[in-house]
Amino acid sequence: MSDGNPTAAILIIGNEILSGRTQDANVQFLARRLAAIGHRLEEVRVVPDVPERIIRAVNELRASYDNVFTTGGIGPTHDDITNECVAAAFGLPLEKHPATWNMLANRLGENFNASRQRMAMMPRGAKPIKNEISIAPGFSIGNVHVMAGVPNIMQSMFLSLVTELNHGAPILMRAVHGVGVREGSIAAGLGAIQQKYSTLDLGSYPFYGANGGGVAIVAKGTDPEALEAAIREAGALIAAQGVTAIPGEQAS
């Protein structure tokens, strides 16, 4: 992969993923959006709603990556503990964010009870991330960006945040596939292409479908010409197996 791109990690705070109750729907959205702005997503972690686990993960990830995006745990209920854990991770007091407090107080009136007031508590110095869907914002503190877990709310927050992030060269993907190719038959040739195009990540992904199985070769990187060349060579490998090399990935 290209150097010079900012790195990123996602921290999912979510018992509901770990229990199998919920299928995560945030990683793929964020992964694609981050690639588009040139952030290399290098790690995803899912941790339970346990303070010491969240605090440790926040601190490990923010020390390791340029940006950390958290999802989940910012609502009004007892299991929403992200705000206080992020404050603790940074060693900052958790305090009323006045503009958020006033906005929620105005919108909610007498319903702005003690539970909902927790949504206006942020680490000192945090900057809100706008929420177009359900009003209560996320926030950024340092290189950590705290967002909701509900997908459409998270997406609203990320789209508001994205203009604030530094952008690197977009990370592009190109692919080619062949039906009937076996991975083991093209592995040696593929390894040689990866060595030749060392700034790219070349992946080999078998697929299995009603219309027959095969292999998709996916190249990822910031250099469009290198991507085209590597995928052209991968296509030639597939063709050398007596199989049509089809641009893009299989419809699955």
Next chain:
Amino acid sequence: MSDGNPTAAILIIGNEILSGRTQDANVQFLARRLAAIGHRLEEVRVVPDVPERIIRAVNELRASYDNVFTTGGIGPTHDDITNECVAAAFGLPLEKHPATWNMLANRLGENFNASRQRMAMMPRGAKPIKNEISIAPGFSIGNVHVMAGVPNIMQSMFLSLVTELNHGAPILMRAVHGVGVREGSIAAGLGAIQQKYSTLDLGSYPFYGANGGGVAIVAKGTDPEALEAAIREAGALIAAQGVTAIPGEQAS
């Protein structure tokens, strides 16, 4: 949560998840199956196909949890490096597993080339995990269980492995929901129920749908009577909002 249940982590070795190319389909399957055999899934990590990252994650996770389940990176291509990384994490030589080598040699004949031979290399002392789909096995070494990333192959491997794992008391879920309830309105009462039933994990999950939004309350734990009681009390909280408490989770 109950103590005494074995703990587990999932390590996904997968550039294809981090690039957003692929939507993970393994966590939810494993999470549910692990809960059924009483394993508490406490962490999921996704790391790229980079040796030092895989080795470090394997070592951190196997030191922290009773069992670690890895998915991905065990095929014949250059980006399949899980076997050698797990061996390195354990400080064990990677060597031919004779029974696997012989089985693949017999099945593949002259197609058992150098690339495919890599699938018969395991850390010394590893025990194969049967693969009913595409033959090449995964393996267990110590408390680390190495499986394929392709979902149906992973599932075949896990179902073969599951009889070898120690089983704890099944971790059960019960739920109740109400359409039109707002989280912030029941948060205080819900916090009190969580305190009362401290062996359970009580989660509150807002939902948004064409037929109206609401909240689902989900309790998780090993004590069926406590689960029923907690969910009954959560249902009473919902009913006190003038809303019908409906057993189970909303159809979404």
